[in-house]
Amino acid sequence: MYPKRKEKIVGIEEALSWITKGSFVALGGFMIHNHPMAMVRELVRRKTGDLTIISTPPGGSIEADMLIGSGQATTIYSAYCGAEALGPVMPNYQRKIMDDEIKNYDFDENTIVCGYRAAVAKLPCEITMGGLGSDMLKVNPFLKVFNDPISNKPLVAVPPIQPDVALLHAQRADCYGNIQHGGSVFMDELIASAAKKVIISVEEIIPHEFITKDPFKTTIPSTLVDAIVRIPCGTHPFSSHAYYIQDEEHIKYYVKCAKDPKKYRAYLDKYVYSVKDNEEYLEKIGGVRKLFELKIY
Amino acid sequence: MFADEYTPSELMAIVLSRELVDGETGEMGAYSQIPMAACKLARLTHAPNLNWWCSASSFLNPTGPLYESSTDYRNITGAEAVLHMNEAFFYAIPHYDFFFWGGIQIDPYGNSNLTSIGDYKKPKFRGPGCAALPTVSALPIKLFAYMNDHKPYTMVEKLDFLTGVGHYYGGDSKTKAGIPEGVGPVLVITPIAVMDFDKETKRMRLKSYHPGITPGEVQKNTGFKLIMPDNISETIPPTKEELNILRNEIDCFGILRKMKNSKS
Numbered sequence: 001m002y003p004k005r006k007e008k009i010v011g012i013e014e015a016l017s018w019i020t021k022g023s024f025v026a027l028g029g030f031m032i033h034n035h036p037m038a039m040v041r042e043l044v045r046r047k048t049g050d051l052t053i054i055s056t057p058p059g060g061s062i063e064a065d066m067l068i069g070s071g072q073a074t075t076i077y078s079a080y081c082g083a084e085a086l087g088p089v090m091p092n093y094q095r096k097i098m099d100d101e102i103k104n105y106d107f108d109e110n111t112i113v114c115g116y117r118a119a120v121a122k123l124p125c126e127i128t129m130g131g132l133g134s135d136m137l138k139v140n141p142f143l144k145v146f147n148d149p150i151s152n153k154p155l156v157a158v159p160p161i162q163p164d165v166a167l168l169h170a171q172r173a174d175c176y177g178n179i180q181h182g183g184s185v186f187m188d189e190l191i192a193s194a195a196k197k198v199i200i201s202v203e204e205i206i207p208h209e210f211i212t213k214d215p216f217k218t219t220i221p222s223t224l225v226d227a228i229v230r231i232p233c234g235t236h237p238f239s240s241h242a243y244y245i246q247d248e249e250h251i252k253y254y255v256k257c258a259k260d261p262k263k264y265r266a267y268l269d270k271y272v273y274s275v276k277d278n279e280e281y282l283e284k285i286g287g288v289r290k291l292f293e294l295k296i297y
Numbered sequence: 298m299f300a301d302e303y304t305p306s307e308l309m310a311i312v313l314s315r316e317l318v319d320g321e322t323g324e325m326g327a328y329s330q331i332p333m334a335a336c337k338l339a340r341l342t343h344a345p346n347l348n349w350w351c352s353a354s355s356f357l358n359p360t361g362p363l364y365e366s367s368t369d370y371r372n373i374t375g376a377e378a379v380l381h382m383n384e385a386f387f388y389a390i391p392h393y394d395f396f397f398w399g400g401i402q403i404d405p406y407g408n409s410n411l412t413s414i415g416d417y418k419k420p421k422f423r424g425p426g427c428a429a430l431p432t433v434s435a436l437p438i439k440l441f442a443y444m445n446d447h448k449p450y451t452m453v454e455k456l457d458f459l460t461g462v463g464h465y466y467g468g469d470s471k472t473k474a475g476i477p478e479g480v481g482p483v484l485v486i487t488p489i490a491v492m493d494f495d496k497e498t499k500r501m502r503l504k505s506y507h508p509g510i511t512p513g514e515v516q517k518n519t520g521f522k523l524i525m526p527d528n529i530s531e532t533i534p535p536t537k538e539e540l541n542i543l544r545n546e547i548d549c550f551g552i553l554r555k556m557k558n559s560k561s
Contacts, residue, residue, distance in 0.1 A: 030353050033370070085365045088328070088425060108460075134461065135460065136412075136460065154474075183354075184368070
């Protein structure tokens with residue numbers, strides 16, 4: 001008998017127990033696509049508190065806004081927090097920055113990428129020209145301008161960004177944690193490389209043989225993954241690339257509610273706090289009929 | 298030969314498409330329906346060899362219908378390749394010829410603000426962040442700006458927050474700040490006019506005003522003094538052929554017709 005290889009499929013409670021008060025959490029996906037919303041709603045229900053979040057470069061959206069609006073996140077590193085045409089700026093993010101109720105560090109997409117790359121390479125910094133002349137360098141204490149000894153010209157040094165836990169959503173995984181994205185990978189692979197612990201929710205678990213049949217399709221290798229949580233439709237109201245499109249009506253409804261603290265509390269009560277799991281949530285947003293509507297590929 | 302009826306967003310997409318040069322390569326950010334339409338139209342008219350990466354969905358040269366989100370998976374129709382996004386900033390974007398960008402404020406030098414209005418620490422209005430502007434604008438490539446609102450408070454003499462560098466403060470200010478000299482902003486398109494930049498001062502000047510608008514109205518809606526050269530003309534309106542291709546082959550869902558901006 002050969003020894004048995006460890007499987008990485010776990011329940012959502014176990015996976016999220018790695019996130020504790022004060023954890024630094026990275027969120028994957030992009031703009032209105034692939035954000036790990038079911039895990040974020042569970043994280044809000046757990047009331048961990050005092051989290052520092054880093055929204056995926058650049059496109060954070062409701063996943064960041066909900067952690068801010070529910071009071072779970074007190075610090076954010078971000079290059080963008082909105083929903084494209086459906087809501088150019090996320091309301092809780094906007095309000096809490098304007099009222100100085102959250103610590104906000106403005107990066108741009110590239111400086112976040114540089115921070116992740118420095119962490120992956122175990123270097124004290126990654127360098128870039130990006131940001132020279134921009135006020136971003138004046139307001140972000142992490143970014144330092146220095147004179148490059150080779151060209152004797154200014155460059156920007158970005159320190160490592162190493163989240164404690166990364167929450168990502170992909171389309172398929174085997175039981176050992178090999179990931180296949182159905183569509184765009186966005187920054188997920190880089191985030192997985194930089195974070196200390198990586199939790200990925202997936203639409204479906206596929207047999208290991210499907211992975212080995214075409215290893216070129218593996219977008220994140222199991223070596224980078226600590227836990228797989230099976231959560232079908234786990235990105236709603238966002239799209240899950242190649243599986244279903246975004247629920248634009250619900251995203252607009254979220255943005256509308258989030259603009260008004262009273263309506264927002266009612267939103268959280270209805271769609272997060274009073275809900276046991278993602279299945280119950282999916283029934284509330286319109287159930288099978290709604291989900292089939294979104295499945296138009 | 299000219300179309301009778303079109304929306305400001307359709308006009309903007311068509312005018313932008315004429316500026317794109319055959320054989321060049323570029324990209325746009327998110328929330329970029331107008332630049333996406335412009336690239337698609339250019340390839341179907343005068344620039345069949347134009348190459349464009351569809352924002353962070355990272356698809357090369359999508360040919361299907363126009364969608365609201367440039368990162369939508371449905372943009373995959375017709376795509377030829379997929380870019381590794383976490384390498385884009387290091388290996389792809391520095392080699393581009395052009396990039397599209399916007400902002401909540403733009404100044405006479407084409408510097409832009411997407412971040413914050415008022416005091417940064419206690420802002421009157423908070424924008425979505427810095428996005429990719431600080432990095433993309435520091436590259437020596439052609440920048441096309443599109444603004445959905447042309448108002449005295451979006452076109453301002455001084456930005457509240459400088460997110461993306463344009464021509465910085467003119468003269469040799471860019472070199473002094475260590476930012477690579479290069480093309481920088483070449484064109485600003487809004488629902489009422491097209492602006493470019495004076496070669497000497499690097500300040501914005503009126504290039505053309507859209508049909509139905511006067512140069513005086515453009516100046517009235519601009520928060521700084523526009524350079525008014527002698528050869529200002531009316532923007533060449535969409536031709537019937539351009540609008541036909543745009544509506545039937547590209548904007549099949551009427552996204553540009555439904556877009557809201559300061560003229561509509």
